[in-house]
Amino acid sequence: MEVFLVSLNSIIIICMTISTMIKALNIALKRKEISKQKYRLLVASSTMIGVSIATALPFIFIKVFERIT
Helix, strand or coil, rough: CHHHHHHHHHHHHHHHHHHHHHHHHHHHHCCCCHHHHHHHHHHHHHHHHHHHHHHHHHHHHHHHHHHHC
């Protein structure tokens, strides 16, 4: 149960971080500070990294809790 709660909390934080990064990139795109191609690359890479971290976190937390107890 505690692994689920910790994982859920971490996933929420990761999603909030990614959405804030995408908002900042959107502002940079509107100001013509980055190109559309770079915008797409950064949005896709940050989303994929966030998803991979959110997927791996429950397994990492299980290992940590096993070592603690």
